[in-house]
Amino acid sequence: MVRFAIASMLLLGLASAGFTARAADDADVERGLHTLRVISKLDRTCEIWVNGSLRATIGPFGNSGILATTSSVGQTEVMARCENAVYLEVVTETRRHCDLTIDPTVRGRDLLLGPCYD
Amino acid sequence: MGARSRSFVRAVLVCLWVAACGAPPEEPQALVLPLVGGRLVPAGQWETAVALTRGGMITCSGTLVHPRLVVTAAHCVRGLGDPEALQEAGVYVGPGAEGGAVRPTVGITRAVMHPLYKKARPEALFGRYDVGLVILAEPLHAIATVPLLTDVAETREALVPGRELLLLGYGFRDREEDVARYGRKYAAWTHVAAVGRAELRAGGAAADACAGDSGGPALVRLEGGSFRLVGLASRGPVPCADDTKPGKWSVLRETACWIEEASGVDLARGDLDCAPPLRSSQETPEGESFPARCEAAKNLGPGPRRTLRALAAALGEPVSAAGSPDCQRLGERLAATEVLSLEDLALTDLSPLAGLAGLRRISLRGNWLRSLAPLERLPDLQWVDVTANGVDEPEQARRLEARGVVVAGGEAQLVP
Known part of the structure; x- marks a missing residue:
C-alpha cells in the first residue's frame, strides 16, 4: 500500500512536472494584435473604453471603427459609457476580430458580443 | 518593443546609430549599438519593416522581401482567405503613428498561411511554422529589402547563440501594453539565446518584441557588414520583455522554399536545398x-x-x-x-x-x-x-x- 502511494505520488509529480513544462511553453502568446468594433443602437453619444483607456467616442447609431487591442486572452474589457448608462463586456475570444453592439434591449446592460471571426 | 532606459548618453548613441541605419549597408562600417530597449526608426529608414493593417489600424508587423511580397506571421494573416477581410486589410510603409491608425500604402491580393502552422512536432525544435505571406496589389519597387539568410556558410556564421540581432516592429513599447504606445516603427538590438531548426529564442528585459511586432524582421549583420533577414517575430511571454522567458522568432531558412513556391517569387536564396528529403x-x-x-x-x-x-x-x-x-x-x-x-x-x-x-x-x-x-x-x-x-x-x-x-x-x- 505504501509502495503504491509512493508510486502514485511519483507519477503525479512527473505528470505535474510535464504539465508545468508544457504550460510554460503554452503560456507564450502570439504577438499580433486583435481588433474590435463597437456598434451603437442608441440615440446617444457613447464613450468606448478598452482596458481602461478611452479609445473612441461614437455618436448616435454610430460605430467606433476598428480598434486594435491586445491579444492576451481574457484581458480585453470593453466598456461603453453612454450618458447615464454603462455597458460592459469582457472579451475572451481568441478569434482575431469581434464586433460588440450597444443594444438597449439586452438585459443587464451587457454589450452584445458577436460576430467574431478571424 | 519593451523600452527601459532614457538616459541622455544612450540617446546620443542612438542618434549616431540611427544615422547609420538607412538602407542596409554593404560595406563594413562602425556600428554604434543602442544599449537597451527600442528606439524610434526615422521615416525612410529600414523600410523593409512594414505594418499590416485591418480597417486602417496596425495589427501586425511584416517584412518586405520583394517588391510584391511581404512575409509575416501566419497568425497575422489568419482569416484573410475571406474576401471581405482581405478587402479591409492592407500593408503600410512608413514610420507609423502613435495609436496605430494609419492609411495603408497598398492593398493585398492574396494572403497564405504556412501549411504546417501549429502542426509541427516537436514544437520545441520546429516552432509553430508561424509564417505567412502577403502578395501586394501593386509592387513597391523603391524600397530596399534585406536578403534572407539561407546560405549555409552565412548561416553557420550568423545563426548562433549570442549573436546580435536587430529587431524591428510597430508593436507595444512597454510591458503594460499601453495602446497609446504602439504603432510607431521601433528598432532594438538583442541577442540570440537559442537556435532551433525553425525557431529561435531571443530577447529579454532589456529588449524584446511585444504584441503588434509579430511578423517584424529579426536581422543579423554579417562580418562583411551586410545584413541578412533571419526570422520573424512570432510569440512570447505576457508581459513581454522577461529575462526568464525569451521571445520566439520563426527562422525563415526553414520556410524559404515554401515562400518561393507559394508566392511564385524568386528570392535568390543561394545554396538552399529545396528538394524534398527522401522519406523512405x-x-x-x-x-x-x-x-x-x-x-x-x-x-x-x-x-x-x-x-x-x-x-x-x-x-x-x-x-x-x-x-x-x-x-x-x-x-x-x-x-x-x-x-x-x-x-x-x-x-x-x-x-x-x-x-x-x-x-x-x-x-x-x-x-x-x-x-x-x-x-x-x-x-x-x-x-x-x-x-x-x-x-x-x-x-x-x-x-x-x-x-x-x-x-x-x-x-x-x-x-x-
Whole structure:
C-alpha cells in the first residue's frame, strides 16, 4: 500500500512536472494584435473604453471603427459609457476580430458580443 | 518593443546609430549599438519593416522581401482567405503613428498561411511554422529589402547563440501594453539565446518584441557588414520583455522554399536545398555502385552535393574547382572506412551514403537532417549519433533501432 502511494505520488509529480513544462511553453502568446468594433443602437453619444483607456467616442447609431487591442486572452474589457448608462463586456475570444453592439434591449446592460471571426 | 532606459548618453548613441541605419549597408562600417530597449526608426529608414493593417489600424508587423511580397506571421494573416477581410486589410510603409491608425500604402491580393502552422512536432525544435505571406496589389519597387539568410556558410556564421540581432516592429513599447504606445516603427538590438531548426529564442528585459511586432524582421549583420533577414517575430511571454522567458522568432531558412513556391517569387536564396528529403529507404536507388550513385548525386541539388563534399573533406580527398570529388577514388576510400564523423556541416541529405558497406559508426551531430532513411541502407551500421538535427519523425530512429543500430540523440534538441 505504501509502495503504491509512493508510486502514485511519483507519477503525479512527473505528470505535474510535464504539465508545468508544457504550460510554460503554452503560456507564450502570439504577438499580433486583435481588433474590435463597437456598434451603437442608441440615440446617444457613447464613450468606448478598452482596458481602461478611452479609445473612441461614437455618436448616435454610430460605430467606433476598428480598434486594435491586445491579444492576451481574457484581458480585453470593453466598456461603453453612454450618458447615464454603462455597458460592459469582457472579451475572451481568441478569434482575431469581434464586433460588440450597444443594444438597449439586452438585459443587464451587457454589450452584445458577436460576430467574431478571424 | 519593451523600452527601459532614457538616459541622455544612450540617446546620443542612438542618434549616431540611427544615422547609420538607412538602407542596409554593404560595406563594413562602425556600428554604434543602442544599449537597451527600442528606439524610434526615422521615416525612410529600414523600410523593409512594414505594418499590416485591418480597417486602417496596425495589427501586425511584416517584412518586405520583394517588391510584391511581404512575409509575416501566419497568425497575422489568419482569416484573410475571406474576401471581405482581405478587402479591409492592407500593408503600410512608413514610420507609423502613435495609436496605430494609419492609411495603408497598398492593398493585398492574396494572403497564405504556412501549411504546417501549429502542426509541427516537436514544437520545441520546429516552432509553430508561424509564417505567412502577403502578395501586394501593386509592387513597391523603391524600397530596399534585406536578403534572407539561407546560405549555409552565412548561416553557420550568423545563426548562433549570442549573436546580435536587430529587431524591428510597430508593436507595444512597454510591458503594460499601453495602446497609446504602439504603432510607431521601433528598432532594438538583442541577442540570440537559442537556435532551433525553425525557431529561435531571443530577447529579454532589456529588449524584446511585444504584441503588434509579430511578423517584424529579426536581422543579423554579417562580418562583411551586410545584413541578412533571419526570422520573424512570432510569440512570447505576457508581459513581454522577461529575462526568464525569451521571445520566439520563426527562422525563415526553414520556410524559404515554401515562400518561393507559394508566392511564385524568386528570392535568390543561394545554396538552399529545396528538394524534398527522401522519406523512405525505397526512394534511394537500389543496386548501384557508390561511384554511380555519387555521379548521380552531383546533379541532384545542393544537399547531396554538400554531403559529397563533406565526405571528401572527412577523408582528405580533393575536390574539383566546382566542388565535386572524384567519385571512383572516394568510393575506394569509403570502402575502407568503418568510422566517419560528419558533424556541424549543415548536411540536409544523406542519400549519397545509401548502400555503403563496411561503415559501422557515423556521427552526424549538429546537421540539418530530417530523413534518416538512407542510413537504413548501410548494411554494417551499428551506431549513429543524430543529436541536434531536425529529425521530425521519431519512427525513423525506431526503424534503425529495429535493425540493431544504436541511435544517439534521436530526440529533437535546441542549440545549445
